[in-house]
Amino acid sequence: MTITVYWFLLTSIVMFCIGLYGLLTRRSLIRMLLSAEVIFNAALLALLSVASISKAFGPSGGALALLAISLAAAEVGVIVSVAILMFRVRESLDVYKLRELRG
Amino acid sequence: MNLQIDPYLIVFFLASGGALISALLVVEHKSIVYASFFLALLGTSNAALFVLLGYPIVSLFHLVVYVGAAVTFILFSVVMLREAPLVEPVARGIALIAALEVLFLFSVGFLPLLKSQSAGGVISLMDISDVLLNKYSFALIVSALALATTMIEAITLARKEVSES
Numbered sequence: 370m371t372i373t374v375y376w377f378l379l380t381s382i383v384m385f386c387i388g389l390y391g392l393l394t395r396r397s398l399i400r401m402l403l404s405a406e407v408i409f410n411a412a413l414l415a416l417l418s419v420a421s422i423s424k425a426f427g428p429s430g431g432a433l434a435l436l437a438i439s440l441a442a443a444e445v446g447v448i449v450s451v452a453i454l455m456f457r458v459r460e461s462l463d464v465y466k467l468r469e470l471r472g
Numbered sequence: 473m474n475l476q477i478d479p480y481l482i483v484f485f486l487a488s489g490g491a492l493i494s495a496l497l498v499v500e501h502k503s504i505v506y507a508s509f510f511l512a513l514l515g516t517s518n519a520a521l522f523v524l525l526g527y528p529i530v531s532l533f534h535l536v537v538y539v540g541a542a543v544t545f546i547l548f549s550v551v552m553l554r555e556a557p558l559v560e561p562v563a564r565g566i567a568l569i570a571a572l573e574v575l576f577l578f579s580v581g582f583l584p585l586l587k588s589q590s591a592g593g594v595i596s597l598m599d600i601s602d603v604l605l606n607k608y609s610f611a612l613i614v615s616a617l618a619l620a621t622t623m624i625e626a627i628t629l630a631r632k633e634v635s636e637s
Contacts, residue, residue: 372484375586377521380488382578384495384514386571391499393567399550400499403507406543407495410518413534414491421525421590428599432608434522434530435600436615442542443622449549450629456553 377418384411397462398452402445409441484524491517508547515539525590529597 388411391404413434420430452462459466494514501507515538522531604612 371589372481372524373586374588374590375582376484376488377525378582378585379579380491380521382575382582383492385578386575387492387495387499389574390567390571393570394563395499397504399504399546399553400507402546403498403504403511406511406546407498407514410491410495410514414518414521417522417525417527417530419585421527422585422588424593427526427593427595428603429607431527431530431595431600432604434527435533435604436608436611438530438534438538440615440618442537443619445542445546446626447622447629449546450626452553453549454629462553 374418374422378415381411381414381418384408384414396464398448398455398464398467399462401464402448402452406441406445409437413437480524483520487517487520487524490514491521504550504553505547508543508550511546512539512543515543526592526594528594529600530595 385408388404388407391407392401395401395404416437417430417434420426420433455467456462459469491514494510494517497510498507498514501510515534519531519534519539522528522534
């Protein structure tokens with residue numbers, strides 16, 4: 370049995386579905402962030418799986434993956450600081466209560 | 473009888489199985505602290521899959537920047553937060569249908585790649601940095617600016633004084 374790119378893609382699709390399920394069913398900001406991170410990991414795996422098929426696109430896929438990882442790290446910093454601020458203001462992480470912060 | 477087992481196959485099944493179980497535990501575990509810990513495990517398993525695809529540099533970067541910094545940051549931050557489990561019971565059915573639909577559509581959509589093999593070889597740091605500097609230099613500058621902006625934004629939000637209501 371040989372492992373083709375399809376098996377990597379299948380892993381990423383299942384991971385994406387798990388993240389999507391978590392994102393749609395949770396109301397806690399941190400839970401939603403964690404689910405979004407699962408989706409990010411799935412997307413990254415899909416990107417590198419497809420890029421690895423061709424020698425010509427291999428380095429481009431790697432470069433895009435490096436950019437995506439660094440931006441994801443930045444995004445985590447912002448959302449966690451929003452969550453901490455929200456918790457200090459509302460004592461809750463419920464995203465429904467975040468709507469009340471609208472100006 | 474030849475019972476040779478391919479080590480690539482074993483690593484793939486261990487890494488992908490670990491990644492999927494970790495992903496499930498990130499979403500379903502009751503404690504957000506443990507959920508963050510499983511996110512770190514998911515990142516590590518994903519890094520192993522990147523090595524199998526021929527991207528050891530991306531794998532190391534993922535381990536250092538994503539698992540080592542971002543997920544550890546979440547892990548230490550959520551310790552400060554108290555969370556009551558908030559689940560949308562109505563959305564569970566819809567979410568399950570949406571997830572299954574995505575699973576079906578993508579697994580069928582990617583079927584043409586069923587026999588596609590990875591090109592093989594290792595993508596070196598030289599290849600990636602060459603592409604990054606020559607082809608994606610503008611994206612590199614934009615992402616550097618975005619990182620600086622988000623850093624300032626995060627510091628401003630974290631230091632914001634909460635007025636007594």
